[in-house]
Structures are given as structure tokens and as C-alpha cells.
Amino acid sequence: MEIFIPLIKWREPMDTKGYKRKIYIVDKKFQFKFVIMLLFFILVTVFTVSFTTFYVIWQNVIEEFFFVPEASKKLGEIYLRTSELLILPLIVLSAIAGIAGVLISHRIAGPVYRMKKVSEEIAKGNLCVNVKFRKSDELHGLADSMNAMITGVRNLVKEDRSTINKIMAVSDKLTKDVKKNKGLKSEVKKTINELNSIIKTLKKNSGRFKTE
Template sequence: MSRNRKDILPFQRDGVREVDMGNRPPFRRRNYFIKKKFQIDFSIKFLIIIVIEAVLAIGLFLYLSKGTLTTGYLGAELKIASTYDFFLPMLLFSNLVIVGVTGIIGIIVLIFLSHKIAGPLYRFENVLGEIGKGDLTHRFKLREKDQFTELQNSINILTGILDKKVGNLKSEVSEISQLVSKTEAVAANPSANQELPHLLHEISERLRRLEESAGYFKTS
């Protein structure tokens, strides 16, 4: 039986828009590959480290077992062979299994861990892109378990300061623009020329304050 459309629309309660939670999907599949190149490179480097460790282990074994003999039973037969020949097949097989299992588990863990890094990096890129376009109202809001929360706070403080400073500059420019328009109107009226000195003084004072505000920024 189809549900009425109004049953799935947001509704207001005490001025707050709410959504009927019963109409939401039971779960939303999370995207763990936010920055694929970063996460894939991270996983490949991890695998390379595991392989290097396995090769070093085999190489160290071959070096230490050089010139030694080992006795052991092969079924009911007592066998004497060089340590190299006796253990190398088992060592190769065990290292192959270890590399495979460790690699699979490690990649899965790295994907989950890198998601906590790649997610914030993706949001940093987006928000910084908007800030670079001149929108200083953007603020970062990461999840509690994400990395870079300290960087988030630092950038939010910086953006807040820039927002305030640029807001002051815009306010000063707007006031100067109004004074200039008023001065032009007074200059066009000979009977009101006595106001010109006062207006020019106001403009001069506003320009001085504007220069002080702009002096906060250092440019190349």
C-alpha cells in the first residue's frame, strides 16, 4: 500500500523542521574511498613494507643457516640435509601465508583508518576552496573521532579573525562611500558649502581608520 506524500515530507514543531525518521532507509552505505589515490598509495606502501620484511627474514635465515646441517625424520626415515634445503620450502610457504593474511587484514584496517584521515582532508579541500573564493563564513566541523581536530580549530580561529577584519574593512569602505556621496551633494549646493570642511575631516578620519585596518595584513 502506497503512503501519502505528506507522510514523508519534513514538518515543523515549535519552529524546528523535523523529518519522519521512520521513512528513512534503515542504513546508509558509507563511502570509505573518499580520496582513492591517497588510500590506495597508502595500502600499496604497507604491502611493500610487509614483502620487504618477509624477504629480509628469508635472507637472514639463509645467511645464518649457511654451512649447517639439520637432522629430522621424513616419515619413518631419518634424514640429514643442509638447513637451507630442510627448512626453505616450509619457510617460503609460511612467509607466503603470513604475507597474504597480514596483507589482507592490514589493507582492511588501513582502509578504515585512512578514512579518518581522507575524510577530513576532503572536507579541508572543499572548505578551503570556498574560503579561497572569498566566502569567509565557512567553518570546519569534523566528527569527534576524525583526525586533524586541532588543525580544524586553528583554521576556524583564523577564518573567524579574517571574517571580522574583512567585515570591518567593508564597513569602513561603505561609510566612506556614503560620506563621498554626501560631499558631492554638498559641493553641488553653494549654500551648504560650510559643511564641506566637516565632511572632508570625516572622510580623512575614515581613511585613516581604513588604513589602520588594512595594515593588519602583510602582503608581498
Template sequence: MTQPITSKVYKRRQYFIDKDFQSGFILKFLGVVAAGSGLTVILLYLFSLHSTTVAFVNARVTVMTTADFLVPILLQTMAVVTVLVSLGAAVVMVFVSHKIAGPLYRFKQTFRELGNGNFTNQVRLRKGDQLHEVASDFNQMITALRNQIHAIDAALTDVRSAMEAIGEYNVEDNKRKHFLELRQKVQELERAASFFKT
């Protein structure tokens, strides 16, 4: 008995596309979270420095500055909050940075292709990715350059056809040298234009 064929959908599990960029992005964001927590503790300490608080410590009534009373509690609370917020922020930032690093990776690949003369590709981004407007402008530029390359190819073909129609031996002797130089230049241009894939 044969089993039915089921197709499995594989989801991408590579969350770090550009580890240096994404790690730096996340660490900078977490640094801001930690700095905000530290600044909160320092400001609360400074604002409560000139007031006193009556507290029960080990079943005894104690009078102390509000800062001395609050700082241990604040430090513990801010440490827990900072760790929890940092963990949540790190997870969110992995996904947010993925939506930036992915398009940057695709741009880099397209740049390499263009550098190799391949104008057949365009930047394609996923629905939730960032930089869609930049990709659209970039793709328009590639299309415009591709059209210009086609125009150059067409002009070279026209020049070659005209030169073949004239023929080397139909040119006056005193102009034949210039005709042959022109043919050589056209061949050089055709070789240079053949580098581009459109």
C-alpha cells in the same frame, strides 16, 4: 490498518573518499610488510648458512645445512603470514586512511568555498577523524578574516555616509574633481567587497 513509521539509520558505506591517496597509502604500508617478511627470510638464511642440521626426510636420516632445511619451511610460513597480515593491515588501513582522507576532502571543499568568496563555512570534522587541531586553527583564521571583511565593510559604509553628508555640491569647485574620483574609488571598493559572503 497503518503501520508505524520507523526511521532507518543509514551508515556511510563509502570507505574510499580519495581513492588515489588511500590506495597509495595502503600499498605503501603493504610494501613495508612484504619487505619485512622478505628481510626476515633472508636474514634467517644468512645466519643459518654455516651450521648443519640432521633431519629425517622420507624416513631417512639426512645431514644438510640449516639454511637448506629452514628455507622451504620459512618461505611457506612467511608467505602465509604475509598474506594474512597484509589482509588484516589492508582492512585496518582502509579505516585509518578514511580518517585522514575525509578531513582532507572537507578542507578541499572549504578551500573552494573560500576561493569563491564564501567565508560563512567552517571545517567540521567527525569525532574520530584526524586533523582536529589543524581544523581548529583553520576555522580561527576564517573567523579572523571574516571579522576583517566586516571591518572593511563598516569603514566603507562610514566613508560613503561621510561623503553623502558632505555632498558633491558642497565641495569647492577646485576639489570637486577629487571628490568625484574618491566617490568612484569607494564604489569600486564596495563592488570588490561585495564578492565576499560573510
């Protein structure tokens, strides 16, 4: 009896040792949104604090010296200079916030990108992959759950292959018995043929996965 053995394409397992991610922009869309949101909240906070501080201080000063012509003119100049001096720190703060946003988002976008690549390998039938992050990355709990899932699926496929081998052994034995006993009913032969067909299907399906 010929048993169909599917051809399993060899796929090199993904290297998870010494995994280092040197590219900081791994998901442009996500990281861009993250940086914009971070800058927005920082600028809103800075403007709110600055406006409140200026309003309280200058309101008291103006009320005190508004009707003094010389003092009023001098205060106007001081106000303009002070406002100009705040522009440079605001630009520097925005630049620092942008860099910090990229670095922080990298700790999230990097792991998400890694899991996406691992998922693509699993979709191809490669179960020899694992999710591995750097210590500084976020989402380690999600990586552990995904690795547990991969291990579980890998074990199930191995068990299925073991079951298929047992069924094949039974089918071989039945086939040999049929050949020895020529008077065996045709229904039994039909059952054996159906069993062989099931074996082929199971082997074809499980052969899609690489477990070792």
C-alpha cells in the same frame, strides 16, 4: 547621489553539523600510495624475520642431519611443507594490512578532502564555512588554525564594510553641501566624484564575500 550596491549571490552555507563521512576512499591517489607503502614495509619485515628465523634454525638442523640420508630426505619434505604453510598466513596478513591501510589513510585523506572543499568555498567568496572533523580524524590542529583564519578574514571584511558605510555617509553629506553651495569650487566636486568612485570599488570588492 546614486551609490553602486553590488549584487551578492546567495550561497547556502556548508552543513557542518553532524558531519559524517561514509565513503572510505576519498583520495584514491594518496590512499593507494599509503596502502602500497604499508604493505611494502610489512612484507619486508615479514620476509626479513622469516628468513632470519629459518636460516638460523635450518642451518643448525642441516649441519646436524645433513649426512644422514633418511633424515636429510625427511627434512627436505618438512622444509617444503613449512614454506607452503607460510603462504596462506602471508596472504591473510597482506589483506588485513590493506584494509588497515585504507582505514588509517581515511583518517588523513578525509580531513584533507574536507579542507579542500572548504578552500573552494572560500575561493568563491563564501566565508560562512568552517572546517569540522570527526573525533577519530587526524589534523585537528590544522582545522583549528584554518577556522581561526576564516574567522579573521570574515571579521576584516565586516570591518571594511563598516568603514565603507562611514565613507558613504561622509560622501552623502559632502554632496548635499555641494548642492546647497553652488559657489563651491570645481576641485571639491572632483574630489567628491573620486571619493564616490573609490566607494564603488570598495563595495564591489567586499561584496564578493559572504559573511552571514
